[in-house]
Amino acid sequence: MPINSISAQLDMQRIVSLNEHIKEILRISSASYLVAINSMLISKASGQRLLGFGVVSSELRQFSRKLETAMIQLSQLTYAMSKKAAIFKKLSRERHLLMTTLTKSPRGEQTMKLPLQNKSAALLSVTDEFAEDIEKLNRYSKRTLQLCKAGNALARSAKIEAAHGGDMRQVLNEIAEQIEKTVLNIISLLTTLRASLEH
Secondary structure (H helix, E strand, O other): OOOHHHHOOOOHHHHHHHHHHHHHHHHHHHHHHHHHHHHHHHHHHHHHHHHHHHHHHHHHHHHHHHHHHHHHHHHHHHHHHHHHHHHHHHHHHHHHHHHHHHHHHHHHHHHHHHHHHHHHHHHHHHHHHHHHHHHHHHHHHHHHHHHHHHHHHHHHHHHHOOOHHHHHHHHHHHHHHHHHHHHHHHHHHHHHHHHOOOO
């Protein structure tokens, strides 16, 4: 990918924004794990009659762990991207200074030639790496979004099971709704993240 076409994608503010989105999703996914644990404890305490809810809660706990792992992976990637963006900006400034010096002093071409080539090669290398990272980010976020959609289906199952909870129905329904709300919030944040990658 040419340097000019990716320079906009290397905007520091944009990457910071992506990372903030991921931190928020990570925070919410940790909360969903705690809710799933809470629902498991309630269903275990209630015995056989809440067995179905307990099974769904166990699956939700596993989902929350998978989601947390996926979000840590995304967070590590955007952190690496922010470092590359900083390197890109530094190399761009240095290359610009060399070009400016060369324009003002054409006789220094031989002296400037090698440093200029080195800066251009380094810029191209960072650009290629960043293009690969953008593809990874797209791939990871798509996979995580699919995981969340499966989590949303589990949350709906929890609501169905909560309806058969007898005297615990209201408490279980509140837990199921909280899980569903959390998962939908994560889906919304991931959708925003993916949309920002396309601009």
